[in-house]
Amino acid sequence: MPSIARSDYHKGLPKAGVKALLDNGLTHIPDRYIKPIDKRAVADEVLCGDGIPVIDMAEFFHNRKAVVDAICDASREWGIFQIINHGVPTSVINGMVEGVLEFFELPIEEKMVYYSEDVFTPVRYCTSMTPSKETHMEWHDHLQHYFPHGEKNHPWPHKPAFYKSTTEKYVNSVSSVAKCLKSALSEGLGLDPDHLERAFGKHEMILRSNYYPPCPNPELALGMNGHSDSGGLTILFEDQVGGLQAKKGDRWYALKPIRNAFIVNIADQIEILSNGKYKSVEHRVTVNSKRLRLSIAAFCSPSSEALIGPIPELLDEQHPPLYKTTLYREHITNVYTKYLDGKHSKNLEK
Ligand SMILES: O=C(O)CCC(=O)C(=O)O
Numbered sequence: 001m002p003s004i005a006r007s008d009y010h011k012g013l014p015k016a017g018v019k020a021l022l023d024n025g026l027t028h029i030p031d032r033y034i035k036p037i038d039k040r041a042v043a044d045e046v047l048c049g050d051g052i053p054v055i056d057m058a059e060f061f062h063n064r065k066a067v068v069d070a071i072c073d074a075s076r077e078w079g080i081f082q083i084i085n086h087g088v089p090t091s092v093i094n095g096m097v098e099g100v101l102e103f104f105e106l107p108i109e110e111k112m113v114y115y116s117e118d119v120f121t122p123v124r125y126c127t128s129m130t131p132s133k134e135t136h137m138e139w140h141d142h143l144q145h146y147f148p149h150g151e152k153n154h155p156w157p158h159k160p161a162f163y164k165s166t167t168e169k170y171v172n173s174v175s176s177v178a179k180c181l182k183s184a185l186s187e188g189l190g191l192d193p194d195h196l197e198r199a200f201g202k203h204e205m206i207l208r209s210n211y212y213p214p215c216p217n218p219e220l221a222l223g224m225n226g227h228s229d230s231g232g233l234t235i236l237f238e239d240q241v242g243g244l245q246a247k248k249g250d251r252w253y254a255l256k257p258i259r260n261a262f263i264v265n266i267a268d269q270i271e272i273l274s275n276g277k278y279k280s281v282e283h284r285v286t287v288n289s290k291r292l293r294l295s296i297a298a299f300c301s302p303s304s305e306a307l308i309g310p311i312p313e314l315l316d317e318q319h320p321p322l323y324k325t326t327l328y329r330e331h332i333t334n335v336y337t338k339y340l341d342g343k344h345s346k347n348l349e350k
């Protein structure tokens with residue numbers, strides 16, 4: 001069991017996370033969390049994100065063309081949008097949120113049992129991203145599950161007792177939403193509705209619950225650095241606190257939380273499959289000094305064995321391939337130094 005002596009948090013690597021720092025009476029953030037000046041989010045420079053589309057999925061089965069067009073336009077223009085009336089019952093969302101909050105309230109010793117820096121550990125508690133490799137850490141802790149395709153025996157945490165059943169329900173519901181979105185995105189590329197589903201092969205999911213406690217010096221830190229997601233598409237629940245920002249051109253836009261909506265963002269592998277038609281959006285999270293924030297990201301990804309490259313049907317003389325074909329697993333481990341190819345590379349801050 002790791003030591004959680006108060007002094008450890010201030011000198012060594014604060015592996016136990018930011019909640020543990022606060023529980024130990026922290027009043028000023030340690031240097032490790034202070035971002036270089038050019039990486040901080042300057043509130044005055046952030047634009048209002050009211051233009052980020054909000055799409056009503058209620059019409060998906062009746063007025064499909066209009067909804068498909070809205071999803072595809074948003075994915076081309078922004079790479080991020082919100083969906084309402086998506087069919088996931090509020091009780092399923094609330095059950096998931098309650099389970100996650102109770103997990104984070106467990107004593108630190110019980111959470112540290114799951115501590116790992118390996119993204120593909122079945123159940124992982126961690127703080128920031130990979131603390132031992134980071135010079136500037138992010139102000140959040142997270143609980144993450146890796147669900148490989150067809151997995152039968154996931155090693156669920158035993159506490160809270162209801163966590164397994166609420167999370168299973170949530171994962172099933174969100175997977176159905178992801179399937180609808182993939183069919184819409186396929187149609188928007190002029191392909192048959194199952195095309196992306198097939199290209200994903202034996203799809204996988206990483207489910208990550210991000211816990212952002214209040215931060216004593218929010219202007220110096222970030223909850224999450226600017227990044228794009230490395231999977232296929234991400235379906236994100238956020239509570240009502242706010243803090244997520246998305247980049248378009250060279251400006252950041254703040255998303256406004258909508259109760260019971262999901263935020264959908266295109267991730268790298270759909271950008272690659274669509275040969276750049278859909279944009280894998282860069283996004284980041286700011287923190288605040290007053291309120292805890294929770295978000296739950298479902299990263300819906302192609303099979304770890306799928307070869308991901310531009311879909312051949314999208315290529316012709318006017319549309320040459322913009323990306324190299326790449327192996328997903330290789331790609332995800334390179335997420336912070338990633339290349340998509342020589343022409344297109346998002347250099348992400350660390
Ligand atoms: O907390 C959020 O709003 C975003 C989380 C996120 O971007 C991620 O987990 O990749």
Ligand SMILES: [Fe+2]
Pocket residue numbers: 227228229283
């Ligand atoms: Fe993300």
